[in-house]
Amino acid sequence: MNLIDVFNKIDSFIWGPPLLVLLVGTGILFTFKLGFLQITKLPQSLKLIFKAENSGTGDISSFGALCTALAATVGTGNIVGVATAIKAGGPGALFWMWIAAFFGMATKYAEGLLAIKYRVKDSNGNISGGPMYYIVNGMGEKYKPLAIFFSISGILVALLGIGTFTQVNSITDSINGSFGVDPKITGIIITILVAFVIFGGLKSISNVATKIVPFMATVYILICSLVIITFFNKIPETFILIIKSAFSPTAAFGGFLGATVSMAIRNGIARGVFSNESGLGSAPIAAAAAKTEWPAEQGLISMTGTLIDSLIICSLTGFALILSGVWQSDLNGALMTQSAFETVLPSLGPLFLTISLSLFAFTTILGWSYYGERCFEFLFGVKGINGYRVLFVLMVLLGSFLKLELVWIIADIVNGLMAIPNLIALIALSPIVISETKLYFNYINSSKDLKSTQKPI
Template sequence: MNLIDILNQANSFIWGPPLLALLVGTGILFSFKLGFLQITKLPLAAKLIFKSDNNCNGDISSFSALCTALAATVGTGNIVGVATAIKVGGPGALFWMWIAAFFGMATKYAEGVLAIKYRTKDENGQVSGGPMYYILNGLGKKYKPLAMFFAVSGILVALLGIGTFTQVNAITDSINGSFGIDPRLTGIALTLLVALVIFGGIKNISKVATTIVPFMSFTYISICLLILVSFADKIPATFLLIFSGAFNPTSAMGGFLGASVSMAIRNGIARGVFSNESGLGSAPIAAAAAKTNWPAQQGLVSMTGTFIDSLIICSLTGFSLILSGVWQGDTNGALMAQSAFASVLPVVGPLFLTLILSLFAFTTILGWSYYGERCFEFLFGTKGINGYRVVFVSMVLLGSFLKLEMIWIIADIVNALMAIPNLIALILLMPVVVSETNIYMDYLKSNKGSSVSKEVI
């Protein structure tokens, strides 16, 4: 038995029914407790994205915090992750990604609420927040081992999972496929760019994210819509394929080997979580830096991240892959997506995707460098942060030398380790989330949404 076989067994065990049930179940529980807030308050959440009060506590605007969180979530998971899910689980995997995303919006809301409620400041005066702080400050010191477990897992995800290897591999493979550039040369150039940005801290990272994320998202969405228009006659059949594949085995066709319902569920939910990170505990680390004194307000803004990431961008990726028929071929990952783009834009399509995928992955690396840094600061203080940054940059360079299959398995395993303590904390702190929600909604009713300065409790 080789290393990949061992990792595959470990991955299958960790991402078994218990964790999948915990992830989706937490979202279902919050959805009912909050009156399906992801539907009723989505218009309000959209309005709040661009609302910023510089008089409030925090380091960056709510919009910058959202862009930083989206920078970390909108990455290879939206392209390579969706392609992998559909390749292994069939079109039905996309349906289970939708389910995970819908209920994940409620989970992401709760994470945003608790991030503001229990945030603090480090020795340098920089805001620190996230699951490790709402576990420690919300549940008490007896839960410190759980907070430390989350922080260690967060560092592992940053260094070995979403933060480096998967993103670097996607960039180097895509650029090599489009331009024939040696992955090692791309890896060196990428490492230098990452180093230039992350040593400037959260404000530098948020500036880059706020500039790149809206541009790359708009460009990618536009091209995907062009594919949908080109294959408009196949859209009804595609929906049928997605829904039937979600509950019935998908038979083999072309280069596709067929998939069971359990494969569709597991890959859809696992890749959905990998993409939108709802329940993972990463987004609240960025949300904690937002300039707002209302926990529920930032919770609503955070919730839109999952909507944008999964219900819009991932859906468009999935439709593009299925409508163009490339999911049945022999390609996988970024190459599958390139084939879909080439179906409507034969020459420039793959080049556009290479650019977009590189930007997606680059901003994800930046976002996760910050997440890992805050986890490191929680465990060791601020003195070793530059040392952490050096290690992170080194892992970016290493990522260009690893194989795709092993990278995704490692990423899945460390993601699960990070999600478990966060989900436990969310469930235990549910009364706090509900209370803060009621306080904010009562305020909106009585003051008709006018701005107010509120001290953090």
């Protein structure tokens, strides 16, 4: 057994049933404790995306914080990850992706709330927050080792995997395949663009994210919708297939080798969590910087990130793959999604996929550069931040020259390890989440009562 096989086994263990049960279980816990808030308060949370007052202490608007978090979560997982999940687990994997996303919304709410509740200012006057801060400031100094463990994992994920190598390789391979551009040239251009943005700090990242994320999400949604409309008559039978496959084995057909129920559950939940990052602890790092006075307000805005990422974008990808029938082919990953696009746009489909994949991956690089930076700041202070940024840029450049499978596996492992201290903190601080939620909605209700009793002059 070689080294890669050893780390693959570790990776499978880390992302095995115990962690997946804990991730979904935490979401179930908050769903019941908060009275199915992801349903009852969804209209209000959607309204807040654009109408939050942005009157509190913070570095960026609530919308900017959401877009920065989405920049990191809406990525290759929405294109490649969904295809991989359905290829391995069958159409039923999409159902379990929905389950993970539904309960993940409650988890993401709790993360966003605690991020605001326990955030601090660094010595440069910038906001810092996230699991490392709500562990120390919420649970107490004696739990600092958990915060350190989370921060180290966060830095490793940012520098070695999700933030650099995997994203750069996705962009360079996609552009090389579509336009024949040398990956090294593409890599150098990406590196220059990344350096230009991240050395401007969070506000620069947020400004780029608020422009690119809505645009790229809209374009991608439109293309997937076009595929779905083309096969509109198959939607009822596709729904039945998804539900049936979620609870019974999917038979082998065409290039599809068949899948058991356990394969559907594992692939659906794992890819769903990996895509929307609910419970992993990354998104609250961006949420902490939002201008708001109310922790619960940002919690509501944060939970829409999971809705957008998984219940909308991932679902549309899944439907496009299943309706078009390409899930039964020999293709996998980005090529499968490309094939679905080609069914309605034979010449433009691959072009749109290349643009979508490149923008998704580029914004993920920006989002994770900030996550790693805040983890670095927690461990070492602000003096070394520029040094971290230089190292991050160098890793982006290196990512266009190297394809190190072992590095990707290690990054996947530490990404899973990030979740453990975060989930411990979420469960331990659940009474705070509940009390802050009650406080906010009592304020909202009293404000409405006050307005209703005021008579016009």
